Amino acid sequence: MSLVEMLQPSMLRVARMYVSTAAVAEEVVQETWLGVLRGIDRFQGRSSLRTWIFRILTNIAKTRGQREGRSLPFASLAGDDLDAPAVDPDRFDTGEASSQGAWSTLPDDWTGIPEDRLLGRETLAVIGRVIDGLPPMQAEVIRLRDALGWTSEEVRNALDLTETNQRVLLHRARAKVRSALEAYLSSETT
Amino acid sequence: MGRDLTCKELVELVTGYLDGSVRGRRRRRFEAHIAACDGCTRHLLQMEATIRVTGSLTEEQMTEEQKAVLLTAFRGWSTS
Numbered sequence: 001m002s003l004v005e006m007l008q009p010s011m012l013r014v015a016r017m018y019v020s021t022a023a024v025a026e027e028v029v030q031e032t033w034l035g036v037l038r039g040i041d042r043f044q045g046r047s048s049l050r051t052w053i054f055r056i057l058t059n060i061a062k063t064r065g066q067r068e069g070r071s072l073p074f075a076s077l078a079g080d081d082l083d084a085p086a087v088d089p090d091r092f093d094t095g096e097a098s099s100q101g102a103w104s105t106l107p108d109d110w111t112g113i114p115e116d117r118l119l120g121r122e123t124l125a126v127i128g129r130v131i132d133g134l135p136p137m138q139a140e141v142i143r144l145r146d147a148l149g150w151t152s153e154e155v156r157n158a159l160d161l162t163e164t165n166q167r168v169l170l171h172r173a174r175a176k177v178r179s180a181l182e183a184y185l186s187s188e189t190t
Numbered sequence: 191m192g193r194d195l196t197c198k199e200l201v202e203l204v205t206g207y208l209d210g211s212v213r214g215r216r217r218r219r220f221e222a223h224i225a226a227c228d229g230c231t232r233h234l235l236q237m238e239a240t241i242r243v244t245g246s247l248t249e250e251q252m253t254e255e256q257k258a259v260l261l262t263a264f265r266g267w268s269t270s
Contacts, residue, residue, distance in 0.1 A: 009249050085202070087233070092198040101196025103229035110232070110239050118239060119246045127243050128251040143252055146244035152209050163211070171205035178240040 004033070007050060010144065011057055014159065017077055017136045018058070018065035028064055032057040047157055050150070054158030079135030082168050086175035113185065123184065130180040134173055141166060142173035195223045200230050204237050 011032065015025035035056045043052055065072065093104045110118070117123065131139050140159065144150040150158070156166040195203075200223055206212040207220050224230050 009252070085198075086204070087198075087201045089198070092196075101198035103197050103227075106229045107232040107236055110236050113239075119243060123243060124247055124251050128247055131244070131247075131252065142244060143247075146241050147247045147252060149245070167205055167209065167211060170209075171202070174205060174237060174240055174244075177244060178236055181240055181243060182236070 003049075007053060010140070010148070011054070013136075013143075014054065014057060014140060015061045017140070018061035018070070018072065020065075020068050020070060024064065024068070025061075028057065028061045031060050035060065048154055051154045051157045055160070058158070058160055077135065077137040078165070078169060079138050079172065081135075082172055084172065084175075086171065086178075088179075108182065108186065110185070118185075123181070126184050127177060127181065130177055131173070134176060137161075138169050138173040138176075141169040142177065145170055146174070195219050197223075197227060197230050197233075200224075200227075201233055204234060208237070208241075 008029065011029045012022070012025050015028040015032075016022060019025050019028060032053065036053055039056070043049065047055075091103060091105050091107075093099045093102045131142060133139075134142070137159070141155055141161075144155045144158070145152065152163070152166055152170075155161070155170075156163055159166070161169070200220060203212050203216070203220055207217065212220060224234060
C-alpha cells in the first residue's frame, strides 16, 4: 500500500475535526500533499515522515477552520468525560477502610475466550462502531495508537497534544472500548 | 504516598503503565499489586485483549462511511 493510501483515511478524519464539511476536509488533505511535495526538502528526519505530514495537515486544517469561523474548544473534540473513571465505581468496595477501593465483583477472566471469537468479524464490527461513536479526538488517538501502531510521541506530535492529554485521551478511549467489549462478550455467552 | 494502591486507583494507571510513563516506585507498587491481586490481573489482561481487538481493525472497519469520500478525494487529486 502506498503512503498516500495508508495515510489518507486518517488525514481526512483529522482534517474533518477542524473544518465544517467532508468536502473542505478533502481540500485540506490535497493542500497538505501539495505542501508535503513543496516542503519535502525541509524534512529533516527529526520526526517520522508521517508525523511531519500530519503537522502540516493540522496546521492547514486549523487555519481553514478559523477562516470558516469555527471556534473549537478543546472539550468539543476531546470529549467532556476525560475525568470519568475507567471502570464503573460500583465494581469496587465502598465499605470499611481496609477493603475500600478493592474489587467487589471480580472482572471476567477473558483468557479462555478463543482468539477467533475475540478477534472475529462480528466483534470487530461492534468495536469499530464503538470507536466511531467516541468524541473525535479520543477516536483518532485510539485509532492511531492501537489500530495503526503509532507511538505516543508520534500521535502527540501529529495531533499537537501534550503528553498528558495524549495519554488521558487514550486511557478514556480504551476504557470505553473495554467496557463495550465486556458487554458484548457477556451478552454472547448467555 | 507510602500506602498501597487500591484496585480502583490501579485501573487508572494502566495506560501509563503500558506506555512506560509510570516509572520507578509507582511502577514497582503497580507490579507488586498486580502480583498479589487476581482482579487487577484480569483487568490488565482485559486491557491487553482490548488493545489486540482494536489492533485487528482494518481501515474499512474503522471508517465504513469514509470510503466514498476517499475515492472522491483520489479522483480530485489525480485530475488536479
